[in-house]
Amino acid sequence: MLLLHNSVSDWRQYFSRQKTDAKNKNIDDEIERTTEEIQVSLFQLFRFADHIDLVLMITALCFMxxxxxxxLATIILFGRITGLFATTQFAVDCDNQYQNSVSAVINNTACPFGIDLNPLNYDRIHKLCHYDNKTISTTLAPLTPLFHENxxxxxxxxxxxxxxxxIWAVLEYIFWTIAAKRQTxxxxxxxxxxxxxxxxxYIF
Structure with a gap:
């Protein structure tokens, strides 16, 4: 009698386990079909957002x-500052720069008797003169008040x-973080x- 009761309980557990496995399989199949069929659009990504979240996200976009x-303005201004320095050092008043450099060379040379160097004949006869020092430096024009002001x-x-x-980057990060945390x-x-x-x- 006891053996018969044990065999009946074993059969009952076996069939109940099969029913449970079948239910689990049906649930898994339903989940797979749901994930395959449902396509989430762009606006559905924000379906959990309320009016406050929308205001936060729009404000974050404005900050962005x-x-x-x-x-972009900082990049443009950096380029203008660099260009202003370049044009001032290498392009503005080139003739005066050349005259100043020639005058500096003339003052540091010793020429033979009868040869007088000046800016007009320097290019032709400067090789006949002896230089007191080998270092020749050009004298750059000082920065003008207008250049300094610009x-x-x-x-x-x-x-x-x-x-x-x-400031905009910090505010953008704060607003996006608040909106994302509220939705999640x-x-x-x-x-x-x-x-x-x-x-x-499932239990009941």
């Missing part, structure tokens, strides 16, 4: 545009746009409720 504009104006703008770029927390709560509901239906 401001960050991009300020970054450079400092661009430098102030450069630092101003750099500070604005940093809402998604986590809904997922937890869905799992609890599915488990309770």
């Amino acid at each position: 545009l401001g960050d991009v504009v300020c970054a 450079v400092m104006h661009l430098v102030y703008l450069f630092f101003g746009f750099s500070i604005l770029t940093f 927390s809402r998604m986590s709560v809904l997922l937890f409720r869905s799992l609890i509901q599915r488990v309770s239906e």
Whole structure:
């Protein structure tokens, strides 16, 4: 009698295990079909966002545009500052630079009797003279107040746009982070409720 009871309980456990496996397989098949059929669009990615999240994301986009504009402005200003220095050092008043360099060379030379160097004949007869020192340096024109004013104006703008770029980037990061955390927390709560509901239906 005991042997018969054990065999009946074994058969019952076997069939109940088969039913459980079949239910699990059906659930897995349903999940696979759901994941294959549902296609999430771009707007559905933000379906868990409320009005506050939308305002946060739009504000973050505005900060991102401001960050991009300020970054481009800093690049343009840096190029203008570099170009201003280059044109001042190498292109402005080239004739005066040449005259100053020739005068410096003439003052440091000892020529034979009867040869008088000047800027007009220097290119033709400077090889006949003896140089007291071998180092010849050109005298660059000093920075004018107008040049200083232009450079400092661009430098102030450069630092101003750099500070604005940093501020926009920080605000953009803060607003995107807040909006993302709000949506992920809402998604986590809904997922937890869905799992609890599915488990309770499976148990009962």
